Amino acid sequence: xxxxxxxxxxxxxxxxAxxAxxAxxLLPGSSKxxxxxxxxxASAIRDRVIRGxxxxxxxxxxxxxxxQYGVSRIPVRxxxxxxxxxxxxxxxxxxxxxxxxxxxxxxxDLLEIRGVLEPLAAARAAETRTNVHxxxxxxxxxxxxxxxxxxxxxxxxxxxxxxxTVLTEASxxxxxxxxxxxxxxxxxxxxxVELPRRAADSWAEHRLIINALERGDADSAxxxxxxxxxxxxxxxxxxxxxxxxx
Amino acid sequence: xxxxxxxxxxxxxxxxAxxAxxAxxLLPGSSKxxxxxxxxxASAIRDRVIRGxxxxxxxxxxxxxxxQYGVSRIPVRxxxxxxxxxxxxxxxxxxxxxxxxxxxxxxxDLLEIRGVLEPLAAARAAETRTNVHxxxxxxxxxxxxxxxxxxxxxxxxxxxxxxxTVLTEASxxxxxxxxxxxxxxxxxxxxxVELPRRAADSWAEHRLIINALERGDADSAxxxxxxxxxxxxxxxxxxxxxxxxx
DNA sequence: GTAAGCAAGATTGCATACGACCATTACGGA
DNA sequence: TCCGTAATGGTCGTATGCAATCTTGCTTAC
Numbered sequence: 001x002x003x004x005x006x007x008x009x010x011x012x013x014x015x016x017a018x019x020a021x022x023a024x025x026l027l028p029g030s031s032k033x034x035x036x037x038x039x040x041x042a043s044a045i046r047d048r049v050i051r052g053x054x055x056x057x058x059x060x061x062x063x064x065x066x067x068q069y070g071v072s073r074i075p076v077r078x079x080x081x082x083x084x085x086x087x088x089x090x091x092x093x094x095x096x097x098x099x100x101x102x103x104x105x106x107x108x109d110l111l112e113i114r115g116v117l118e119p120l121a122a123a124r125a126a127e128t129r130t131n132v133h134x135x136x137x138x139x140x141x142x143x144x145x146x147x148x149x150x151x152x153x154x155x156x157x158x159x160x161x162x163x164x165t166v167l168t169e170a171s172x173x174x175x176x177x178x179x180x181x182x183x184x185x186x187x188x189x190x191x192x193v194e195l196p197r198r199a200a201d202s203w204a205e206h207r208l209i210i211n212a213l214e215r216g217d218a219d220s221a222x223x224x225x226x227x228x229x230x231x232x233x234x235x236x237x238x239x240x241x242x243x244x245x246x
Numbered sequence: 247x248x249x250x251x252x253x254x255x256x257x258x259x260x261x262x263a264x265x266a267x268x269a270x271x272l273l274p275g276s277s278k279x280x281x282x283x284x285x286x287x288a289s290a291i292r293d294r295v296i297r298g299x300x301x302x303x304x305x306x307x308x309x310x311x312x313x314q315y316g317v318s319r320i321p322v323r324x325x326x327x328x329x330x331x332x333x334x335x336x337x338x339x340x341x342x343x344x345x346x347x348x349x350x351x352x353x354x355d356l357l358e359i360r361g362v363l364e365p366l367a368a369a370r371a372a373e374t375r376t377n378v379h380x381x382x383x384x385x386x387x388x389x390x391x392x393x394x395x396x397x398x399x400x401x402x403x404x405x406x407x408x409x410x411t412v413l414t415e416a417s418x419x420x421x422x423x424x425x426x427x428x429x430x431x432x433x434x435x436x437x438x439v440e441l442p443r444r445a446a447d448s449w450a451e452h453r454l455i456i457n458a459l460e461r462g463d464a465d466s467a468x469x470x471x472x473x474x475x476x477x478x479x480x481x482x483x484x485x486x487x488x489x490x491x492x
Numbered sequence: 493g494t495a496a497g498c499a500a501g502a503t504t505g506c507a508t509a510c511g512a513c514c515a516t517t518a519c520g521g522a
Numbered sequence: 523t524c525c526g527t528a529a530t531g532g533t534c535g536t537a538t539g540c541a542a543t544c545t546t547g548c549t550t551a552c
Binding site: 037038071072073074075092093094095096 | 535536537538542543544545
Binding site for chain 1: 320323324327328331333351352355356358359362363365366370418419420421422424425429
């Protein structure tokens, strides 16, 4: 499992100058020993985009970002290019980098693509999953039901993401995993999910999918995932504009 | 059609020092007025990778590439990062950039993913295609049959690529178009295609798909593309190692 | 009052220079 | 002879500085 050195950045450990005071220098403590990789920068910026702190259309200046994160423009540029490749920002030469503005059609397209890729991932996972993956999925399933009982919606959303993440990883298809990962990021950006009554059904479906994986039944896994994605689709609500709340 | 400024680079206009003499400077003619964008560099390098001039595992040194193309390391780095995002090279920090070495499984995965995305593109294209797209496809179809009669295999391969490219563009799904474009590049890299007897059937299928698009019949377009991709799959032969022929 | 032209500011694109890290090799000891 | 260790070369990572380009506001003419 130690294949790609840095690989897909999941959580950002880097933050700009604290929201407390705009006066002091950045990076509290020993300000030199902490080296920031462009990928960490990209994760941090992506995170702000997803949270709406950088609203669509917002201009991201290399100089500003460099100063905020305490690095030079070079790693910032690299981070912005990464995000451009993922479709989160749009770079116009000699002009600037802007947070992408997705249309409703773009957003619908994301769900549509994921709708055919996740079933494929499920089918492949049924054939290639290891017991480690299976145990991980069962663990998540168990926690999911617990969270369901507690009505912890935030945890439920996170567990749902983890379930699908582990499942696509279990497919063993690296390319597929990368594509779906980026799609997932963008979907959580433009959509909010209505969990209320749907959650119980959703986790029941998760259980069925795990059973199919356990049996190595690729066709069932695919069909179940098709149904799961389809019924989940109804729960997605397009975010209006996302004001930049902190 | 003037949306993305540079967008997906298709053909590279840039070449390294001519194969003639390694002595003189690069970029013949007025050596200064020609500015090279990182995307053009990426296309040029990608092209060499696909042609096998940079074999899998080959080390790409930033300094060497910079000197060959007559630019500094900065745009070269950016180009390499683009190719890394597309999966053509693999960057190891402080060590080097290497041409990716895809396994047979990786290669099979590419076809599998394309196998579910192209039918989706066909279905969407049936709903959103313009007459311009339709005319373009008919034109390609016509040329295809001409090339078929002349047994011009190279032209046939190019026309096949153009057919599928126009079709995915007609889907109107930008994200889908990008993903399939990269997949296509990688597939032409690792596979060679056996056209001999299969070509006639293939273009008959193309005709049926165009008819479905014309009728706006999304379900038929999807089903026909599923069949088309499936039967085409048998024509793909994995390239052994691709010696670095010029 | 409106539109065209122009100049100043701002921002990105690229080149150069230096520092950090890895790989390899030479050397000394067991 | 083999292995552990230190030194050396090479490559990438980042910082700084300058050139190219776009945007914006003002001036000027109609």
